[in-house]
Amino acid sequence: MTSENMPLDYRFSKVLFTKEDIDKAAQRIAKLIDDEYKNTDKIPVFVVVLKGAVMWAGDLLRHIQSDLEIDFMNISSYHGGTKSSENIELISQLSTDVEDRDVLIIEDIVDTGLSLAFLKDLFIKEMGASSARVITMLDKKAIRKADVEVEFAGFEIDDVFIVGYGLDYKEIWRNIPFVGVINPEVI
Ligand code: IMP
Numbered sequence: 001m002t003s004e005n006m007p008l009d010y011r012f013s014k015v016l017f018t019k020e021d022i023d024k025a026a027q028r029i030a031k032l033i034d035d036e037y038k039n040t041d042k043i044p045v046f047v048v049v050l051k052g053a054v055m056w057a058g059d060l061l062r063h064i065q066s067d068l069e070i071d072f073m074n075i076s077s078y079h080g081g082t083k084s085s086e087n088i089e090l091i092s093q094l095s096t097d098v099e100d101r102d103v104l105i106i107e108d109i110v111d112t113g114l115s116l117a118f119l120k121d122l123f124i125k126e127m128g129a130s131s132a133r134v135i136t137m138l139d140k141k142a143i144r145k146a147d148v149e150v151e152f153a154g155f156e157i158d159d160v161f162i163v164g165y166g167l168d169y170k171e172i173w174r175n176i177p178f179v180g181v182i183n184p185e186v187i
């Protein structure tokens, strides 16, 4: 196939979730958050886990009406391929003091759960947060290695490598406006 006659999405064998599907999931979870915080004077801290959670965080946060703070943390666990790594590297820290605060971790995907377990421990044990829960776009339940609770999930998916909507393969395709399965012929 030449680049001229390739359909635009030759890169993907399947679209799993469109941006409309994702927005609906964001709306559903935002409502749960609003119901919990609307009559309280608590201001939770939403921590967006870079880079993958950026698009999902944008959708989710736009639907939440309660007062909140946003911060970012960059961790790396994949190192480029299609298998999770067990070594989690903290690339950049929070700039917010989360002591005695509710932390809501915004993640793109929980796969082995090792990154999430690392983050929950960091917020609770090292930073003294009063709670650390996760709002993940996708939950790949089947291959969990860490015993960690996933409080809010947009969708549960099987063990298939997906990209788009923030998720990458070797740092590319984060900008694709849907969650898709890679065409095995292109990797
Ligand atoms: P963990 O295995 O739960 O620690 O997940 C680590 C990270 O791996 C996630 O935050 C994603 O950035 C990445 N990841 C896991 N599964 C996929 C996938 O199917 N596609 C792209 N990235 C993934």
Ligand code: MG
Pocket: 049, 050, 051, 052, 053, 108, 109
């Ligand atoms: Mg990630």
